[in-house]
Amino acid sequence: MPAVTVQDFTGVYSEQPFMQGLLESAATDKNIHWFDCTQIDGTDCYCDDEAQAILRQQIESVGNDSFGIHFFDNGNYHYMSMLWTDSVQEPFDLVVFDHHPDMQPPRFEGILSCGGWIKEVLGHNKFVQNVIVIGVADHLVEEIREDLTQVNSAEILNRVTFIRESEIASLSSHFSHLTSLSSSLYISIDKDALSTAEAATNWDQGSLTFEQLADTLQTLAQNRKILGIDVCGERARDMGFEDTATADALNNALNKKIYNMLMTLATRGDSAPSAE
Incomplete structure (x- = not known):
């Protein structure tokens, strides 16, 4: 069974019965790790050196011997995927779902x-080969090209492929491109790539459906080694929703579906390459 790690930065998981079940299980199940990160300073949107040192210690304590699933709160903490991928010690491609x-x-x-x-991963991680980002808002793709050109960093885009939000409707047509990725993958999911019918997040959202996410992950996992899968994109606790109970219920149901889907992939054996 894969190890499951939850890093709770804001306490938002207390509003989700499914995640509270994981917290209860962490007391007796050695495969489930729960870290209360609410008292760590310097983590919201930006992560300073002192906070990084604490978070890296948490990651090191979990270990990286096998495929793991990591939940880490809302999109303000998506940088955790850089800290988790820093523990990978073999060549891999990075696949990111993000708006x-x-x-x-x-x-x-x-x-x-x-x-x-x-950008930081591409700049310093010697093991990452290519990055594919799925579900990005079309206009942001053009904006990031301009931003990187202005700071003389546009060359890193040679290693990046974007599947834009406008291409989500025909996502299955891109599966042939996905199958050309390397045999080892790391996957990071920000739920803001999904539509507002699927999730309630603290950033503007895309139009991906859960079924499209699940189908894509199934394709990616076939005959590949999955090194880890990250999940973020909760609602911010200080962000007003007209009905927070409905938002929390939506996210609770989605996290449960994502968890069960990832567990099915792992236990079915798709997270490792087939014998040749």
Whole structure:
């Protein structure tokens, strides 16, 4: 069974019965790890060096011996995927589901952010080969090209493929491209790539359906080694929803479906390459 790690930065999981079930199970199940990160300073949107040191210790304590599933709160903490991928010690391709490119040049040099973590991965991780980002808003693709050109970093886009939001309706037509990825993958899911009918997040959302997400993951997992899968995109606790109970119920149901889907992939054996 894959290890499951939850890093709770805001306490939002307390509103979700399914996630509270994982918290209860963590007391007795060695495959489930729950970290209360609510008292760690310097983590919201930007992650400073002191916070990184604490979070890396958590990751190290879990270990990286096998495929793991990681939940880490809302999209402000998507930079956690950089910290998790830093523990990978073999070549891999990174597949990201996100409504945003997350490749912004840093406002403050050397500060890790939720909006620029993919750029940081491409810049310093010697094992990442290529990145594919699925569900990005069309206009943001063009904007990030301009932003990176202005700071003389446009060359990193040679290793990036975007599947835009406008292409989501025909996502299955891109499966042949997905099958050309390497035999080892790391997958990061920000639920803001999904439609508002599927999730309630703290960022503007795309139009991906759960069925499209599940079908794509099934395709990606065939005959490949999945090194890890991250899930973020909860609602922010201080962000007003007209009906927070409905938003929490929506996210609770989605997290349960995602968890069960990922467990099915792992236990079916699709997370490792087939014998040749």
